[in-house]
Amino acid sequence: QAVVTQEPSFSVSPGGTVTLTCGLTSGSVSTSHYAAWYQQTPGQTPRPLFHNTDTRSSGVPARFSGSILGDKAALTIAGAQADDESDYYCVLYRNGAWVFGGGTRLTVL
Amino acid sequence: VELVQSGAEVKKPGDSLKISCKGSGYNFATYWIGWVRQMPGQGLEWMGIIYPGDSDTRYGPSFQGQVTISADTSMSAAYLQWTSLRASDTGTYFCVRRCGGDCYEFDYWGQGTLVTVSS
Numbered sequence: 001q002a003v004v005t006q007e008p009s010f011s012v013s014p015g016g017t018v019t020l021t022c023g024l025t026s027g028s029v030s031t032s033h034y035a036a037w038y039q040q041t042p043g044q045t046p047r048p049l050f051h052n053t054d055t056r057s058s059g060v061p062a063r064f065s066g067s068i069l070g071d072k073a074a075l076t077i078a079g080a081q082a083d084d085e086s087d088y089y090c091v092l093y094r095n096g097a098w099v100f101g102g103g104t105r106l107t108v109l
Numbered sequence: 110v111e112l113v114q115s116g117a118e119v120k121k122p123g124d125s126l127k128i129s130c131k132g133s134g135y136n137f138a139t140y141w142i143g144w145v146r147q148m149p150g151q152g153l154e155w156m157g158i159i160y161p162g163d164s165d166t167r168y169g170p171s172f173q174g175q176v177t178i179s180a181d182t183s184m185s186a187a188y189l190q191w192t193s194l195r196a197s198d199t200g201t202y203f204c205v206r207r208c209g210g211d212c213y214e215f216d217y218w219g220q221g222t223l224v225t226v227s228s
Binding site: 051 | 152
């Protein structure tokens with residue numbers, strides 16, 4: 001089974017733009033993987049951000065966007081704010097099963 | 110929509126355990142319910158999923174044979190069960206609802222159940 005890859009950590013300046021990616025150790029991510037993204041702050045339940053690659057979940061600000069970039073799914077955060085500092089997880093669906101990536105810890109400083 | 114999980118558990122290696130997730134505010138039988146593990150300080154892992162209406166169940170490769178997922182539509186509850194716990198089962202377990210139709214998101218999450226396995 002292919003492993004889902006994410007950057008372990010990323011840093012962005014307040015007001016800046018950052019793109020987190022979600023790839024596969026073998027093959028490309030496409031819309032048929034129905035990529036979803038979740039945000040989790042320590043001790044909290046994960047919050048849905050996107051599903052079906054680019055469909056924004058309820059209450060998610062427009063400065064967050066989901067897409068396919070090259071052979072990976074991507075989560076872009078524009079105008080980063082202090083409370084965006086969280087862990088971000090992608091999950092891919094294939095053949096009746098879901099696989100989470102290892103998560104990216106985003107620091108805003 | 111709300112998923113409410115059973116409370117924290119402290120168990121010894123070799124013990125059995127069954128934790129629950131009770132759904133409300135929607136037709137429980139017609140939405141898939143899954144389980145996600147988060148070991149201390151680690152990421153999220155998809156364990157498996159069940160369709161309560163017919164008990165169709167799928168497991169992630171790492172969890173097949175290690176746990177049992179079940180559901181009871183009369184109670185609007187899903188369950189995650191172990192027959193013999195190990196220390197490595199320590200973690201927080203979230204139940205999740207898969208959104209309906211042609212949708213692959215986990216749109217609602219339970220609050221999590223912390224399971225601690227220690228001698």
